[in-house]
Amino acid sequence: MEFNLRxxxxxxxxxxxxxxxxxxxxxxxxxxxxxxxxTSLLRAIAGLDRPESGRIIFRDQIWQSxxxxxxxxxxPLGYVFQEPGLFDHLTAGQNLAYGLKRxxxxxxxxxxxxxxxLLGLSDLLDRYPGQLSGGERQRVALARALxxxxxxxxxxxxxxxxxxxxxxxxxxxxxxxxxxxxxxxxYVSHNIDEVTRLADHLVILDQGTVTRHGPIEQILSxxxxxxxxxxxxxxxxxxxxxTARTGHNLTEVDIGDATLRMPQQNVTENQDIRLHIAAxxxxxxxxxxxxxxxxxxxxxxxxxxxxxxxxxxxxxxxALPNTxxxxxxxxxxxxxxxxxxxxxVFAQIKAVSIVQ
Amino acid sequence: xSTGFSDADLTAIWLTxxxxxxTTIILMLIGxxxxxxxxxxPSRWKGPVSALVALPLVLPPTVLGFYLLIILGPHGxxxxxxxxxxxxxxxxxxxxxxxxxxxxxLPFVVQPIENAITAMGPRPLEVAATLRAGPWDRFFSxxxxxxxxxxxxAAILGFAHTxxxxxxVLMVGGNIPGIxxxxxxxxxxxxxxxxxxxxxxxxxxxxxxxxxxxAVVYSFNRRRESSGGSYGI
Numbered sequence: 001m002e003f004n005l006r007x008x009x010x011x012x013x014x015x016x017x018x019x020x021x022x023x024x025x026x027x028x029x030x031x032x033x034x035x036x037x038x039t040s041l042l043r044a045i046a047g048l049d050r051p052e053s054g055r056i057i058f059r060d061q062i063w064q065s066x067x068x069x070x071x072x073x074x075x076p077l078g079y080v081f082q083e084p085g086l087f088d089h090l091t092a093g094q095n096l097a098y099g100l101k102r103x104x105x106x107x108x109x110x111x112x113x114x115x116x117x118l119l120g121l122s123d124l125l126d127r128y129p130g131q132l133s134g135g136e137r138q139r140v141a142l143a144r145a146l147x148x149x150x151x152x153x154x155x156x157x158x159x160x161x162x163x164x165x166x167x168x169x170x171x172x173x174x175x176x177x178x179x180x181x182x183x184x185x186x187y188v189s190h191n192i193d194e195v196t197r198l199a200d201h202l203v204i205l206d207q208g209t210v211t212r213h214g215p216i217e218q219i220l221s222x223x224x225x226x227x228x229x230x231x232x233x234x235x236x237x238x239x240x241x242x243t244a245r246t247g248h249n250l251t252e253v254d255i256g257d258a259t260l261r262m263p264q265q266n267v268t269e270n271q272d273i274r275l276h277i278a279a280x281x282x283x284x285x286x287x288x289x290x291x292x293x294x295x296x297x298x299x300x301x302x303x304x305x306x307x308x309x310x311x312x313x314x315x316x317x318x319a320l321p322n323t324x325x326x327x328x329x330x331x332x333x334x335x336x337x338x339x340x341x342x343x344x345v346f347a348q349i350k351a352v353s354i355v356q
Numbered sequence: 357x358s359t360g361f362s363d364a365d366l367t368a369i370w371l372t373x374x375x376x377x378x379t380t381i382i383l384m385l386i387g388x389x390x391x392x393x394x395x396x397x398p399s400r401w402k403g404p405v406s407a408l409v410a411l412p413l414v415l416p417p418t419v420l421g422f423y424l425l426i427i428l429g430p431h432g433x434x435x436x437x438x439x440x441x442x443x444x445x446x447x448x449x450x451x452x453x454x455x456x457x458x459x460x461x462l463p464f465v466v467q468p469i470e471n472a473i474t475a476m477g478p479r480p481l482e483v484a485a486t487l488r489a490g491p492w493d494r495f496f497s498x499x500x501x502x503x504x505x506x507x508x509x510a511a512i513l514g515f516a517h518t519x520x521x522x523x524x525v526l527m528v529g530g531n532i533p534g535i536x537x538x539x540x541x542x543x544x545x546x547x548x549x550x551x552x553x554x555x556x557x558x559x560x561x562x563x564x565x566x567x568x569x570x571a572v573v574y575s576f577n578r579r580r581e582s583s584g585g586s587y588g589i
Binding site for chain 1: 479480483484485486487488489490497498502
């Protein structure tokens with residue numbers, strides 16, 4: 001089962017030309033700069049815009065072909081827009097009920113109240129959208145899209161108006177949606193943090209065409225690509241928790257080539273997690289440091305040394321047998337240590353953060 | 357000299373209200389989908405259709421009445437159709453006036469509704485569609501409640517404007533008591549007969565009626581303005 005898309009959307013000043021085969025489960029992130037066609041792609045999938053030509057097949061349903069164009073209300077999808085789009089004449093609770101009433105297999109009352117609690121909506125249900133803050137409205141919109149249990153959920157940068165603390169909770173909720181339901185999620189974002197945390201599959205759009213797509217491990221192992229996508233270079237590692245909490249209140253994670261230790265995290269044993277390591281948090285030494293407070297020291301070799309940046313820094317790509325990592329150090333240090341590709345070095349990792 | 361309304365005056369008032377009532381019902385049924393289409397469509401026909409709807413605002417009513425008389429008359433295309441269907445011809449009948457009034461008051465109904473739907477924006481309808489609401493469902497559950505002030509303004513203006521018409525009525529309906537003699541025509545008759553007192557009664561009533569209607573519409577729209585936009589024309 002899968003999700004087949006072939007779309008051609010023509011506007012006078014813009015053209016979207018897509019041919020994709022996506023997995024019909026997990027989170028597929030559609031990532032790209034603004035104006036790359038992310039929203040147009042989502043709207044075409046939902047049937048809100050009618051592409052010039054296209055073929056959309058979701059599981060065994062034909063949504064669009066040369067002869068068929070299923071209107072949006074007949075496609076079993078949920079859509080969270082960039083801005084909440086609540087119905088102003090209905091209370092928050094009535095907004096939630098709107099989709100429920102029209103759903104074939106709505107959530108049970110207990111599932112609903114779980115989500116309203118998690119999103120902090122329980123006390124807001126009697127209020128009208130005009131009496132809610134931007135973040136509250138977006139949370140209502142999110143619950144409204146989840147309640148009818150659509151077969152696929154499309155989200156267009158749903159976090160834009162949500163504050164940081166709530167964002168973490170919503171990401172947690174989406175993690176749960178992802179693991180508990182077989183509802184695939186198409187998630188449009190230009191925020192690499194959200195993408196690295198949520199996505200299983202990544203589609204990179206640029207100027208209306210797909211430049212790369214595939215499983216996230218595969219796509220994001222290319223640091224060049226990653227660095228072009230965000231301002232602050234980083235490495236994304238995939239690992240499994242060995243010990244959630246050691247005697248010293250540390251968490252140990254196996255990344256295949258090594259074990260990383262970090263201050264205790266809220267994880268469970270054997271959980272698959274993603275680690276985010278900023279390139280600036282990695283420093284290099286030629287001999288293994290023995291008297292250091294740094295927890296993680298990895299034995300690796302230099303793959304390549306990037307061009308010096310105007311502020312005197314350079315990016316160094318490092319490899320372990322199965323992992324790649326990047327470090328950002330000053331060109332001065334690079335010259336002092338006479339670093340060269342192929343050389344054996346020790347990478348000291350000052351900080352690791354868990355993204356999932 | 358007379359005081360108050362004569363029986364013929366009351367007949368004219370009753371006829372006027374019936375024509376205006378029927379016209380308003382038909383206008384709402386025709387005007388709503390038309391306004392919806394105009395507010396939504398990306399079609400290049402939008403401009404010409406809008407212009408056509410707005411024509412009665414600028415044309416002398418006699419021009420509209422003249423063409424209607426020809427089209428609806430025994431030799432006009434619509435007249436021949438209605439005759440063939442055994443309905444007779446429409447000029448100088450109640451229904452002839454309703455048809456003429458519908459065209460004449462169309463912009464007063466279409467424009468407030470169109471403005472209200474435009475002000476609402478496409479997003480609520482798109483959201484409703486992704487929540488599995490079909491077109492009719494969306495009309496009743498989203499458009500009608502959200503654009504309600506526009507619909508109310510449209511109905512009031514359509515009714516009031518029909519009550520006040522004169523030129524089109526005279527051209528299409530003539531001056532048949534009880535059938536086509538509406539208030540405005542009746543006033544004209546009184547003036548011609550130099551019966552100014554009777555003319556005062558009817559005219560004064562019209563002034564008060566029109567003022568009250570507009571006062572209601574404007575105060576209604578003023579109240580809406582504070583919460584998001586006026587829907588008058």
